[in-house]
Amino acid sequence: xxxxxxxxxxxxxxxxxxGEGQNMIESGAVKNVQIFGDEVEVDITIxxxxxxxxxxxxVEILKIIHKEVYEKAKIKINIKVxxxxxxxxxxxNEIKGKxxxxxKNIIAVASGKGGVGKSTVTANLAxxxxxxxxxxxxxxxxxxxxxxxxxxxVAQEKPLAVNIDGKSKMKPVESYGVKLLSIGxxxxxxxxxxxxxxxxxxALNQMIFDAHWGxxxxxxxxxxxxxxxxxxxxxxxxxxxxxxxxxxxxEVALADARKGVAMFQQDSINVPVLGIxxxxxxxxPEELPDNKYYIFGKEGAKHLSEDLKVxxxxxxxxxxxxxxAGDVGRPAAMQTATPIESAFEEITKNVVQEVVNRNDSLxxxxxxxxxxxxxCSPVKKK
Numbered sequence: 039x040x041x042x043x044x045x046x047x048x049x050x051x052x053x054x055x056x057g058e059g060q061n062m063i064e065s066g067a068v069k070n071v072q073i074f075g076d077e078v079e080v081d082i083t084i085x086x087x088x089x090x091x092x093x094x095x096x097v098e099i100l101k102i103i104h105k106e107v108y109e110k111a112k113i114k115i116n117i118k119v120x121x122x123x124x125x126x127x128x129x130x131n132e133i134k135g136k137x138x139x140x141x142k143n144i145i146a147v148a149s150g151k152g153g154v155g156k157s158t159v160t161a162n163l164a165x166x167x168x169x170x171x172x173x174x175x176x177x178x179x180x181x182x183x184x185x186x187x188x189x190x191x192v193a194q195e196k197p198l199a200v201n202i203d204g205k206s207k208m209k210p211v212e213s214y215g216v217k218l219l220s221i222g223x224x225x226x227x228x229x230x231x232x233x234x235x236x237x238x239x240x241a242l243n244q245m246i247f248d249a250h251w252g253x254x255x256x257x258x259x260x261x262x263x264x265x266x267x268x269x270x271x272x273x274x275x276x277x278x279x280x281x282x283x284x285x286x287x288x289e290v291a292l293a294d295a296r297k298g299v300a301m302f303q304q305d306s307i308n309v310p311v312l313g314i315x316x317x318x319x320x321x322x323p324e325e326l327p328d329n330k331y332y333i334f335g336k337e338g339a340k341h342l343s344e345d346l347k348v349x350x351x352x353x354x355x356x357x358x359x360x361x362x363a364g365d366v367g368r369p370a371a372m373q374t375a376t377p378i379e380s381a382f383e384e385i386t387k388n389v390v391q392e393v394v395n396r397n398d399s400l401x402x403x404x405x406x407x408x409x410x411x412x413x414c415s416p417v418k419k420k
Contacts, residue, residue, distance in 0.1 A: 041073045041108055046080070049106040053098045069118075077112045078103060083120050089399050090347045092117050119399070137402075138246070141175070141254045143279040143393055145312065146272065148302075150294025152183075152263035155317040156284040158364050159354070159385075160260040161189045162371040163282075166386040168215030169371070172255040175210065177245060178220030179272055180262045181238040187222040190214065191367025196223055200250055207250035214372065217254070219245045239271035246275055256393075264294075273307060280312040280396050282351065282389060287316055287338030295339065299346055310400060312392040313349035314339050315385055318356040330355075349392055352385035354378075 050062045062068050062082070070081040084095060096115050103111055138144075147163070149156035157180065167174045178186040187193040190213040197208040197219060210217035221241055251257070259278070262268050272278070281302045285295035295314065302309040316339030320330040333356060343350040354360070357378060363370035371382040 041076065041078060041111060043071050043073060045107045046071050046073070046078060046103060049102045050080075050099065052102050052106070053095075076108070076110065077114070079114045079116070081116045081118070083118045085120060089395060092119070092399065137277055138251070138257075140252055141257050143255065143397075144257045144259065144276055145389070145393070146259045146261055146269075146278050146281040146302075146309070147284065148261045148269070148281055148298050149263050149284045149291075150296070150298040151291055154263075154284055154286045154291050154295075155354070156263065157185045157189065157260050158360060158369075159282075159284045159315055159317060160258055161186065161364065161369045162360075162382045163386055163389065164216045164256075164258050165214045165369045166371045166382045167256050167258075167390075170386070170390075173253055174215065175217040175251050175254040175257040176219075176260065177242075177257065178218070178222065178260050179242055179268060180260055181221050181241060181268060182262060184220045184222030184225075185364075186218055186220045186260060187211075188367060189364045189369060190216065190218055192218065193222070193367075197249075202250050208245070208248055209250055214369070217251060219249055221245070238268060239275075242268070242271055243275055264298075269301065273309060277402060278309045280310045280393060282312050282315060284315045284317055285339045285342070286318045287332070287335035289335065289338065291334075292338050292342050295342060296346065299348060310396050311346075311348045312389055312396065313351035314343040314346075315351045316340060316353040319353035321356040349388070351388045351392070352381065354381050354385070 047063055047068065050068055051064075053062050054060070067082055067084055068080065069083055070079075072079045080099060082095060082099070084091060086092075095117060099115055100113055103113055147156055147160040157178075160176065164174050164176045176186060178184045187195070190211075192211050192213045195211045197211055199206050200209045201207075208219065210219045211223065212218065259272060261272065283295050283298045283302075285291045299311050299314070301307065302311050316337070318334055319339075320332050320336075322330055337353075340350045340353070355377070357370075359373070360370040360378060363373070370376075370378045373379055
């Protein structure tokens with residue numbers, strides 16, 4: 039069969055451009071079509087930068103050409119992302135956040151609700167990255183419930199002051215190869231942090247910008263549960279590479295995890311979601327090693343990731359030793375040759391791969407500039 043360009047173009051009229059109402063021909067997304075015998079090469083330009091949009095576009099082109107034109111055609115698709123230029127681009131001095139010198143990737147670890155093991159996952163991700171040879175920093179951004187000093191067995195430590203280029207900077211505390219800062223270093227164990235949003239944001243900015251982090255491959259941010267003021271302050275202060283959302287399989291946690299993903303995907307925030315981690319996925323008693331009991335439900339977070347079309351990064355079983363390890367200040371992933379170490383290694387490798395995919399397919403994240411949120415009144419600047 040002889041392939042013709044007009045047949046290819048007609049078939050592509052059946053595909054809608056991601057995020058737009060027009061088909062690919064009307065929108066001008068199809069830049070070029072070349073035919074070499076039974077080989078077809080299609081050049082496409084889209085505005086949606088997400089990896090999901092690119093994959094969806096590629097699959098739809100393959101399907102429609104095989105269905106409408108020639109089922110044995112050999113198709114090569116070249117997709118280029120050209121994000122639209124914002125009409126009201128903020129002035130440079132109006133942007134609060136800027137890239138942090140020496141820090142390559144910033145990963146926010148979040149959860150829709152408390153009690154799902156977000157801080158435990160963050161701590162074990164950090165030590166696993168360090169074991170893999172990466173330079174790792176961890177900012178405990180959970181101002182009202184800091185737990186990292188205990189989890190890393192440094193509750194009695196205090197950050198030291200160092201002189202960098204004539205300026206006094208905080209030196210993060212280091213444990214298990216992870217550089218760590220937390221508001222917990224500056225408060226007493228029985229002291230409650232009773233601060234309004236601006237005070238909490240100021241404390242975070244000091245730990246971010248008044249610290250000497252040095253060279254860091256991965257900076258992990260342990261965010262507070264929920265979606266609130268601290269989250270916005272963090273994403274205004276620094277360009278977050280991507281977010282990891284932690285949930286248990288139960289419906290109550292999944293409903294809040296869905297909101298957490300939605301927060302990062304809002305147009306005004308637009309932080310790529312690297313994936314979802316399912317914690318407390320199942321329980322296996324020591325005396326019944328082949329049995330799995332799905333106490334909180336089965337594969338709820340996995341199904342949620344499929345529903346939201348974000349990667350599923352892996353699952354962590356409900357194991358007593360994980361809790362015990364956190365309580366004594368030695369993250370469970372430090373234990374060698376155990377199923378827990380393997381579980382965290384798999385999740386960490388998936389996170390690293392998603393960061394690589396994100397950096398290959400998307401431009402660097404910019405710190406957000408928020409003046410209004412859905413359901414809220416605009417903030418008027420004087």
